[in-house]
Amino acid sequence: MKNTNEMACAALRFLNLITAIRTLPTIPSLDPLEERVLMALAQNWATGIAVTVMMILSTFNDASPSTVHRRLKSLKQKGLITMREDENDNRTKYVEPTDLTNNYFNEIGKCMAAAAKAL
């Protein structure tokens, strides 16, 4: 019995360790369309508009809504956006930035300010 328990515990430790290893920090790399989607989102966030998924899906003339939706899902997996359901209508989902995205754009802003000063 102890023998089985030992192996079961090792398996449990293995799964827990894998979970921890999978959350090791990485630099998320974006494909060109993901970058465009993120930029389009940032432009809308900057104007203070609550951005819905439907708004973003219809933004790009050269990419189908399903393609853009896949990119939204991958941006969510990379921790760059979150989705929030509307309180009154759960068919409407809002796309919101995460801390990682805010830091990213803040850094870009600082770099641009430094570049402008240097000029």
Added chain:
Amino acid sequence: MHGGCGESIVMKHIKNITTNLFTITSVAIIFYLFSIANIFFFSSTTFSTGVNWVYLPGGAILVCVLLFGTSGAIGIAIASAVVSHRFYFTEDIVTACGAGFISGFAVWAARFFCLSRLNLDANLRSITVKALLEIALIFSLFSAAMHQVWFALRGHTDNLLGGTAVMAIGNFTGTIIVLYIAKAVIEIVVRLKP
């Protein structure tokens, strides 16, 4: 009836011993392969005998001892003694055996320390990336300090502090490399899954 019960207890003990021997042997083989890989890829980063700026087996040690506990530590100790004698201290078996013992004991002690101090569950239930990196750091420091003191006692090092620092950095960078390789492999396996 009594004889049957006794026999079953004996069988359980035999199974336990077999499992432990299997774990020890597997861990020893893994450590040996990582040591060969380290010599092959990172022999140019050698600082002094047995001290590298990058030490890949550090990652294998950490993962094996976190998963298998004492059996893992024993496997590491045996393999480390063999590697030390074969590649680093060919003329000095006592130093090699001591280094092997320290390799197993240091990470076992680091695990014990982290379980009590970082409020970690023995089955790693609450383990986070931060805790994992803390264990890696503590293990790197423990192992490096103990090895260097041993090497100094045996007259194999002139630079105790420098050797300790380089060995700790080597253990930590090796552990980080192994953890990120493991992460990459896990992500590939997850993506390949239908």
